Amino acid sequence: MNRQPVLLPYADPAFVADPFPFYRQLREDGPVRRAVIAGGLEAWLVTRYEDGLAALSDPRLSSDVREASDPRLLQQLPATERESMLRNMLRADPPEHTRLRRLVSRAFTARKVAELRPRVQEITDRLLDAIAPAGAADLVEDFALPLPVTVISELLGVPTADRHDFQRWTDDMILRGTQPPDPAVVNEAWQHMRSYLTELLEAKRARPQEDLLSALITARDEEQRLDEDELIAMAFLLLVAGYITTVNLIGGGIAALLAHPDQLRMLQDDPALLPDAIEEFLRYDGPVNPGIARFAREDVTIGGVTVPRGATVLIASAIADRDPARFPDPDRLDITRRDNAHLAFGHGLHYCLGAPLARLEGQVAIGTTLRRLPDLALAVPPGELRWRPGGLRGPEHLPVTFTPTAPRRPAASP
Template identity: 85%
Template sequence: MRQQPVLLPYTDPAFAADPFPLYRQLREEGPVRRAVLAGDLDAWLVTRYEDGLAALSDPRLSSDIRDASDPRLMEQLPVTERESLMSNMLRSDPPDHTRLRRLVSKAFTARRVAELRPRIQEITDQLLDAIVPAGRADLVADFALPLPVTVISELLGVPVTDRHDFQRWTDEMIMRGVRRPDPAVVDAAWRQMRSYLTKLLEAKRDRPADDLLSELIAARDEEQQLTEDELIAMSFLLLVAGYITTVNLIGSGIATLLAHPEQLETLRNNPALLPGAIEEFLRYDGPVSPGIARFAREDVSIAGVNIPRGATVLIASAIADRDPARFADPDRLDITRQDNAHLAFGHGIHYCLGAPLARLEGQVAIGTALRRLPGIALAVPPGELRWRPGGLRGPELLPVTFTPDPN
């Protein structure tokens, strides 16, 4: 009997708060399930770890949305994104992806990222200095958001006075709520972001600085390794992807610890567990949910299921990362877990370039917050926390109380 596609209920607040019971059911029903996503789009959902790992490295599955057979995928993109912001690493395949990634990869090596630790710690302490006297805060708006925004802005060379604007545009473009967004508002935000980036890059052409955007401009103008659209699209990707998932990693990580006080106490007593704790937060409730989209370049068989050319394949990392065939007791948070090769950052050639930076920011932010916010607790019942409804997962707000420090 042919399975009916399952509807992922993005607009249901209960699903947004805890999608994992449905995820578990889908994984148990089969390794590949047809699903209906936001916008009534059809996809094939890959739910198990080994299949997802293989799919993320399968060259028959493209990252380029133009390989999709459903025209609605392209039609639902804002006009500005279709016209000029498609040429980024996330939406490209080799050889273009190889060329684009090589241009920026040196900025995100483990050594270069480690050199940022003192500045990340300084920004973290400055943000907490403003919080600790009050004894209460929204740890998303006051902490988890401004930290990675400041870090990526400084790395790229974005003026501090512009950060509020690009955060607002990003919220309107990407950070969707339960209600369907107004297409006019979304497209206006994309146009404003493109206009802003065009002017910012022009200013940096006139006055180059020691930052990543100036390096990309040199690659465009002197080495001819980028087209103008690729330069703008790359700037957009680095700016937005450089902070948006890290906000959710920090916010979700703290929220998860508050829901597991014994794990919080273990981590507070043994800060050396922080690196492993970050990996467990990424596995247990990562910032991308349910997963990563690809498009079949040809007919493909995954786990014995035939997927037609042009179909959307959603490699459900959030479901696969709780696969009991790969992880022992997968629905239990365990910050001491050793074997933790999760898929939250992807796999293969598209493995997240910013993973070392996100990990470092998560370690510094969460470790310092636990040290400087004694007695931290949710200021509302857990059921009242509002979670983003899909795609990019994390708490919208994280109201907490703690013992204030008047000094």
């Protein structure tokens, strides 16, 4: 495996808009391929489904970036707060991961999430009430973004009015395209975020409420089950992960339907297909792209290729989820697809904790949009949509038109 690494061409608008022909060629070239990915980093891409499924449960592949030999990975984290940012369950291995995940897992069980459905529906309807009379909207900015932000903010106990601030700081810390983030910008954003979370947690210490952050403070102060850095890292992870991929699931799912009128009509005619449709959106063009990073603790053989210790291994779920050896006719959007065990939420110990909530929000958001915005159509040709360039995938904006309708209730901000 001495070939030069292939460059994922994030500077090419055609690739950003539709990376899947390029991905298909990578998968056909071999099961594991060295590549230069977002931020100019080098990784070993695992491109086939069975290999990816096995790799996600392989204890030789760590979630801890400190196992990586490339120093640039740590350098992309805030210089003064690297240890704090690393102390969350996304980057931890057992037993730390097990301990941290157990603290919050009960809030995201299928039963607990199902109890949130009426509130998710209420927020959805209020957002659509503000859109429906206009006949046109940006369904990302006006709907797909504020919906999951509001839901996770209420669940955690974060003031929804603060969302524009923490969204801006998050955007400044996200890796995009070919260029690494500016360290000065990342540092400043994290300092703002940490100060904000510290003040919020202190306020909740003084006035506890029935929310998840208050429960975590109890676990920190009274039960000593995590320390202060872990508390802040957990708050940060839950807040950001609680909305950033769901925005893309909702926006990307609606965009996929509008680009496939036959599937749109099928779903409008039979709303019972909605749960299967959400799974297909996740498989066909999911919000994590190209995949999930791990770091080799030792030399590991994957698909007959030896990956050296310290290497970054990118389990390319976006490529594997179109593997024809696992999914018949994989490049076709099919909302009736069965046996759809995609890797968009990962697999194994790190399977996405928020998957039930993301599925619920996707079902309510997309189903209600199709019901309440008649004659929904893109306001621009599909080729003019701008997509996020790397790491996370979804339309940056989704301009649409529809037949205006009266709101169900007076428009109000959730």
